[in-house]
Amino acid sequence: MAEPSSSASSPRQIRVASVPAGHVYVQHCSASEPDGVRRLKDPRPNGAPSTSQRWWPPVMLEPEWIAAHHRDFDVFHLHFGFDAQSPAQLAALVKTLRRHGKPLVYTVHDLRNPHQRDPSAHDAALDVVVPAADGLITLTPGAARTISDRWGRTATVLPHPHVIELPRIARPRPERAHFRVGVHAKSVRPNMSVSPVVRVLAETVAGLPEAELQVNIHRDVTDPASANHAPQLVRELRELADQDGVTLVVHDYFDDEQLWDYLTSLDLSVLPYVFGTHSGWLEACHDLGTAVAAPDCGFYAQQRPCHTYGHTQDGGLDGESLHKAVLAAFEEGRAPRATPRHRTRERSHIAAAHRALYTEVLQ
Structure with missing residues (x-):
């Protein structure tokens, strides 16, 4: 050597x-x-x-x-x-x-x-x-x-x-009256199954006081000229967004600061994955104090404290476990958060x- x-x-x-x-x-x-x-x-x-x-x-x-x-x-x-x-x-x-x-x-x-x-x-x-x-x-x-x-x-x-720089980790989270659940489908990677997750979340949030669901997708998902165009998913999400308490946000890719602001605006971020191993998104949420509901595929629950629900490529979605994960996050309130000293x-x-x-x- x-x-x-x-x-x-x-x-x-x-x-x-x-x-x-x-x-x-x-x-x-x-x-x-x-x-x-x-x-x-x-x-x-x-x-x-x-x-x-x-x-x-x-x-x-x-x-x-x-x-x-x-x-x-x-x-x-x-x-x-x-x-x-x-x-x-x-x-x-x-x-x-x-x-x-x-x-x-x-x-x-x-x-x-x-x-x-x-x-x-x-x-x-x-x-x-x-x-x-x-x-x-x-x-x-x-x-x-x-x-x-x-x-x-x-x-x-x-x-x-x-993932987040230390001064941003030290910044206090804003106070909010609503409990906001978020799903960010990005440009809909192959490991995502979005619609079933969003349907369960919409039903769950509808039964909670002062709760709302925000679904984000990148603009290319709505663009017929894009390789990421997913018209069926867009139709389903727009139909769900007609419900009270559900918002669909279509936007260009976030830069880092926009992404950190978005994650901080959530109380719970739900990862709609059906396969994977680890997650930088989960780490960013831990840095910012945003709770995460992660699927039981991969090893997300070993990576950082998070809520877990059943979601795999072969077994599909366990809607009841996702429902319970949201309720647990709602009842617990603030999630465990990294500190600059620990990081x-x-x-x-x-x-x-x-x-x-x-x-x-x-x-």
Whole structure:
């Protein structure tokens, strides 16, 4: 294995090629203060303007980039962004890293890709990357057990770091008279089943005092020229929005501040997923003090405190459990919320654990 650069007067600096380096998860896996780990910036994809923050498609996944830049980093750390890579391309990446003596660390965020209805492509990718990795990380004990069962590998379990910046986490939540439940269907990813969830929520909210349901979708879902156009869903949501207490909001993609404002405006955010593993949305809600009702597919309930209801690709929706989850959130009032102090300590722990793993795979 390659040795990281060192200095006689300071700890050895470990240079990490993270894919992608610009994602908030990856940024918050580093300590807020210098800790001897330096992550390379994302190379700009071909065609992206010089001012762009876009990291996809990741240039670092190209064997040619590894061959040209292997002297610039000590450890290669894969997170996201390999959806379009074939097993053969991933095998070529692994082979090139091996040729240049660069250890591979992989954080298993997704055992099931939320953007792919058919799991076979992601399974094939994992069958290349997980056995080849010199070190593995994941976010929950349940995911670690699955990794052990499927591949006989041990993954270090580390919590998801904060998503929201600390000053915003410290900001008080606004007082509201109404209890607002929200479902954000975004651009209707393949892992979402929206209409059944919204129908149950509309009935539940109608039976609660001072309660309302807000359903959000991106504008492209309503646009006939868009690949995400879902006319049947739009018709169903507009019909439901005619009921008292139900509002449909169609809008363009939120930027970060708009998204944080939206989440803060909710008392309960319901995730309408039928498959998945972990959730950055759940972390953002925890940072902001918004309760979450998450499906029992994946390992959301192990990630952060949340209400759980039955919803899977094979079994469909357990409407009664969703009804009970909403009632529980209504009765409990304020949800458990992260604090800046806890998130700061947690981030320091996560950063130290990453450095320890990098040091281990470099030996």
